[in-house]
Amino acid sequence: MAELTYREAVAHGIAQEMRRDPSLVMLGEDVGPAGGVFTPTEGLIEEFGPVRIRDTPISEQALVGAAMGAAMTGIPVIAEIMFSDFVAVCWDMIANEIAKTRYMTNGQVSLPLVIRTANGGSARFGAQHSQSVENWAMMVPGLKVVAPSTPADVVGLLAGAVRDPDPVLFFEHKGLMGSKGEVPDGEVVDELGTARVVREGTDLTIAALALMVPRALLAAERLEGDGISAEVIDVRSLVPLDARALLDSVSKTGRFFTVEENPRLCGWGAELVSIVDEEAFWSLDGPSVRITTPHIPLPAAASLEDLALPSADRIYETVSKSVDLGSRR
Amino acid sequence: MAELTYREAVAHGIAQEMRRDPSLVMLGEDVGPAGGVFTPTEGLIEEFGPVRIRDTPISEQALVGAAMGAAMTGIPVIAEIMFSDFVAVCWDMIANEIAKTRYMTNGQVSLPLVIRTANGGSARFGAQHSQSVENWAMMVPGLKVVAPSTPADVVGLLAGAVRDPDPVLFFEHKGLMGSKGEVPDGEVVDELGTARVVREGTDLTIAALALMVPRALLAAERLEGDGISAEVIDVRSLVPLDARALLDSVSKTGRFFTVEENPRLCGWGAELVSIVDEEAFWSLDGPSVRITTPHIPLPAAASLEDLALPSADRIYETVSKSVDLGSRR
Amino acid sequence: MRTDPRYDYALSEPRLPPPVDESLAEAPIDTEVRLRMWRKLQEIRQFSKRAYDLFLQNLVRGTTHLSLGMEAVATGFGAAIRPDDYTFATYRGHGHSLARGMDPGRAMAELLGRENGILGGKGGSMHLTDVSVGMMGSYAIVGAHLCVANGAAWSAQLRGTDQVAVVFFGDGTTNIGAFHEALNFAVVWNLPVVFVCENNQYKEYTPIDAVTAVPRPAADRALSYGLEPSLLDGNDPDAVYLEAREALGKARAGGGPTLIEAVTYRSGGHSRADPGKYRPDQEVEAWLARDPMVLYRARLLSIGVPQDRLDEIEQEVARAIDEATEFAKGGPEPGEDSLLTDLWADGGSSWRS
Amino acid sequence: MRTDPRYDYALSEPRLPPPVDESLAEAPIDTEVRLRMWRKLQEIRQFSKRAYDLFLQNLVRGTTHLSLGMEAVATGFGAAIRPDDYTFATYRGHGHSLARGMDPGRAMAELLGRENGILGGKGGSMHLTDVSVGMMGSYAIVGAHLCVANGAAWSAQLRGTDQVAVVFFGDGTTNIGAFHEALNFAVVWNLPVVFVCENNQYKEYTPIDAVTAVPRPAADRALSYGLEPSLLDGNDPDAVYLEAREALGKARAGGGPTLIEAVTYRSGGHSRADPGKYRPDQEVEAWLARDPMVLYRARLLSIGVPQDRLDEIEQEVARAIDEATEFAKGGPEPGEDSLLTDLWADGGSSWRS
Numbered sequence A, B: 001m002a003e004l005t006y007r008e009a010v011a012h013g014i015a016q017e018m019r020r021d022p023s024l025v026m027l028g029e030d031v032g033p034a035g036g037v038f039t040p041t042e043g044l045i046e047e048f049g050p051v052r053i054r055d056t057p058i059s060e061q062a063l064v065g066a067a068m069g070a071a072m073t074g075i076p077v078i079a080e081i082m083f084s085d086f087v088a089v090c091w092d093m094i095a096n097e098i099a100k101t102r103y104m105t106n107g108q109v110s111l112p113l114v115i116r117t118a119n120g121g122s123a124r125f126g127a128q129h130s131q132s133v134e135n136w137a138m139m140v141p142g143l144k145v146v147a148p149s150t151p152a153d154v155v156g157l158l159a160g161a162v163r164d165p166d167p168v169l170f171f172e173h174k175g176l177m178g179s180k181g182e183v184p185d186g187e188v189v190d191e192l193g194t195a196r197v198v199r200e201g202t203d204l205t206i207a208a209l210a211l212m213v214p215r216a217l218l219a220a221e222r223l224e225g226d227g228i229s230a231e232v233i234d235v236r237s238l239v240p241l242d243a244r245a246l247l248d249s250v251s252k253t254g255r256f257f258t259v260e261e262n263p264r265l266c267g268w269g270a271e272l273v274s275i276v277d278e279e280a281f282w283s284l285d286g287p288s289v290r291i292t293t294p295h296i297p298l299p300a301a302a303s304l305e306d307l308a309l310p311s312a313d314r315i316y317e318t319v320s321k322s323v324d325l326g327s328r329r
Numbered sequence C, D: 001m002r003t004d005p006r007y008d009y010a011l012s013e014p015r016l017p018p019p020v021d022e023s024l025a026e027a028p029i030d031t032e033v034r035l036r037m038w039r040k041l042q043e044i045r046q047f048s049k050r051a052y053d054l055f056l057q058n059l060v061r062g063t064t065h066l067s068l069g070m071e072a073v074a075t076g077f078g079a080a081i082r083p084d085d086y087t088f089a090t091y092r093g094h095g096h097s098l099a100r101g102m103d104p105g106r107a108m109a110e111l112l113g114r115e116n117g118i119l120g121g122k123g124g125s126m127h128l129t130d131v132s133v134g135m136m137g138s139y140a141i142v143g144a145h146l147c148v149a150n151g152a153a154w155s156a157q158l159r160g161t162d163q164v165a166v167v168f169f170g171d172g173t174t175n176i177g178a179f180h181e182a183l184n185f186a187v188v189w190n191l192p193v194v195f196v197c198e199n200n201q202y203k204e205y206t207p208i209d210a211v212t213a214v215p216r217p218a219a220d221r222a223l224s225y226g227l228e229p230s231l232l233d234g235n236d237p238d239a240v241y242l243e244a245r246e247a248l249g250k251a252r253a254g255g256g257p258t259l260i261e262a263v264t265y266r267s268g269g270h271s272r273a274d275p276g277k278y279r280p281d282q283e284v285e286a287w288l289a290r291d292p293m294v295l296y297r298a299r300l301l302s303i304g305v306p307q308d309r310l311d312e313i314e315q316e317v318a319r320a321i322d323e324a325t326e327f328a329k330g331g332p333e334p335g336e337d338s339l340l341t342d343l344w345a346d347g348g349s350s351w352r353s
Ligand SMILES: Cc1ncc(C[n+]2csc(CCOP(=O)(O)OP(=O)(O)O)c2C)c(N)n1
Pocket: B029, B058, B060, B082, B086, B089, C092, C140, C141, C142, C143, C169, C170, C171, C172, C173, C174, C200, C202, C203, C204, C270
């Protein structure tokens, strides 16, 4: 076991896979000598050289397109899009080409590729560098979507993503870069499509992702103080989705909450609520409630950004109030 | 009253607004002499001339960007993106610039602009020319999102969109282009954010949009034959959303269904279900059920496309079965 | 600069074709290669006409973009390319698919939306793909595939093969962002890729010069990427073949990308629904008179190939296209069992536990 | 071609600055204009340094992109532009904002995330905008704003005013698709827009020549759009001013777009967190010696402006920046009441009934 930061875990995970598979390459803007804007790829070019770790022009369409073309001709690729907001400049490539190619070609073309990107807010970067866009990816059939919350998950799920023969969007959270955690020694490989119960509980279920996981856990602790036992599930993988884990938990607790960093409309939590509602309706003891960023772009000022993102306080208060009301049925 | 096709209604609506406001302009690919690929803009250049109806290169970023720049300096604009799938090539412009500018500038910049686009399937155009992407737009704070199902709504909602001082994505459905309907004489202006109950009913509520509205109505008729009274709501406007109309209906009927053309994950129906679940939970007599295209790209072959899109049959069967199960509580 | 002064015609209205370069009759091209090209021209032409007939019979649904009149580009490249090279085309990709050796029956079946189609009906007319012959796909949204072709070239570079990626696109496509990104990227990475602009002088219903800042949409952009401009007669299979051989050879030898503009004309409309009325009659007639079939038949006769041999090939192809049509028509419509397959590499499309 | 042979330096390593064009001392520019430029140079420089200090004090959160060393471009254009013209800038837009007359206090307050910021704290350092002075925004995703500037120019054309839109962007930005689309579009529509590439020779941490197919990222692309290449000394306010006047005049007269490459250097890192260690010492030193302040002080002294006058202006600006800083620090942090405002024109952000 070694303690790594989330940031270090990224390079650790990439290095693990590059050592295993000598054909694996990575490309992106300033991923080489600079080691990336958040330095998640620091040190890689020293070990793997400039042929396997390659800097590109500011040409997201070209770089993601190159990743696609290489992947379809037998080279597994990791592409970095610096900030997840920038997937918009190559969205055609991701949503219309990469996502659809295998299906359209009736299975002729495989795309073993991972697009890593720095996602989410809390860094005071303003509306164009802070978005949580995992729901953009979830919407599009043909993309797998992963968003780890701990260093160990970064390593394991990145390995799972790289080994997956399908395209995976891998969302690294900017607000977690400095957070630390134990990463097991040796090869770490995790399975996409598996949620994790990070806290057991009996009264209600909270589903959270990435930066929202530690916040949900904090809220759960405060709820415990009030005698409310919250189960917290780190969803980890939106596609494939561990619907079973969610349904099992709700069947037990009878209440369902989501904590989403995305602005409200069509967030991943809406999808989860619709699944729970359809399949666990008769287990529900009260309404499902979504705690999200309001449906606004993220403001830059620290005070405003803190108000916008779901905080442990807001989670605690929303859940408390809703559980109260629920019991007044 | 005149009977117009949906296609004719588009030009009719644009002409109405261009006559009213001499500063209104339109740009797009082949919108001029050619009248657009689906000919929805036929005849406009003859009346309004090539300065107000302007052809562009195949440069969606440039054309949508030009629309934004003109709108922010006092010229209201209608921009056409030929197929809605192509919003992906200018998604940065739409989602990161147009949507966020007013908020980011604290209200300094207004963007009176409408982006019209041909949306949806049923034309056997395959995966890259058939998508329903209204949920892509709904996800992004700062965009209004409208999708009419009748010629009269095309005219009225287009007028509402053009007069709205905020950016509106206006989805015209390819599969409805040839459908006919009465359009009132004189100026027709409709209000964004208003749903319409297109069929009253007491047992359950079906929310549908665009091409799915006539299909939901067909299904409702068949359900009537079985003694089940379905209320059908044409959502018309996703942002702003007439949540009241939906909640009122569900409070009355106790059951909620959505019919979505989008592939399942994070469709607009998920958002609606989450609202209904949170706010009308105690009125619900059974689970909410979403009828959607499966989470796949749309196949091109007629037989496959017909299987993929929600059909009146599938709506009827899903609702019947669910209502049956519901009553077996 | 390889820019050919004969192309100054494009600068004036109407866009009349340049004179045929008769000296190409003496070009060092084997007669066998030329006969293969004649056969391929015929195959593409007859396939396209058949597709049009089937559309009129309402058997091809959706949309189709034919390359009638433009067959020489696909043919010339098809003759010069190596079997393990990669081809990337647009929705107007039937000719390029056949030029790489896609089975015409399976291609036709795909247009008809049948289970025996090359994509099982899932892709349709705009997406013909056959990885087994190096046909890496037909792409229906303008621009993207130039970037994808770079990736295949990069992969060849990484794997140390000397494969080349060839990507075909239209004149209108030179104005979209992805074109620019792809060209710059290819040069900076010195990739073995050949960019071929099929300048048929129209982007849909609009003449290309009405929407382009320079007269030669591709050739006049070459210097922006440090490349030599290359403009050629896209209706002359020999001209295309020679240039293709050169560009492929250069890429194979590590010389990096080439950008070629092949000037041609589509004799029909943009897509199945378009009669092409926006084009001046005089222009259409002039180009019809200079159709690749006319041009190449004359070329082959002029170098001494007997008329009979040409007719025989034409008839062999006609029979093959008939067979292909029967094969296609005989295929069943795909059903429920294939709807949810092959989204993922595991063969399925499940997104949940 | 206006390409200046002195710029051949950029073709060789290290990227050393060209000699100063001393003849510009004789250029027909009023001394009053030059003194205004001196004041603006000072204002931008001192504002930027203050922003850096405040960042070190942890009062500027998020990120900041300073234009230290690059002030002459904003200054020269600011002096030539008309008050009703439109400016579009990038995240590195503080200088351009001040050059258009944005209040430095409100700009500083925005960097500090205060309610009295020019955007109420909602936009932040990367998005300074003040429509009242023609500063139409700072854009943080590379490329888009070139297209938006076209739209403002189109609007001026439609309204029949003779306003011009000026858009500033970096060398790295010339490789993104939107650059290409914007340039072609502007030329085809003959828009009154001036594209100004501030070539500071780095895209983030990478030298521009490592990722660009041509040595002059903007000037070498001009011919692709039928434009004349224009390359100038971006550290010399007079050179910039003269070229700005010419390009603005041309656009105003209906002569269409101009593409200018102004060669300069950022003396600091890319953004607040970057010490800029990837640059050779020799290169940094050579450019520091040729800093616009140094250059322009010498120029003004050489044409007879007394040293005292320059110092006096410098000190006046210092006081103004102190005041701006106090104003900014004095602003409250924005709260709940502004979080949900101004998404829509009705002032709110409601999405439902
Ligand atoms: C991004 C994008 N915009 C618009 C279209 C619609 N469209 C399809 S083909 C076409 C014209 C393409 O012209 P060109 O590149 O000259 O190719 P050609 O059709 O002449 O072969 C257009 C505009 C598209 N497919 N993709």
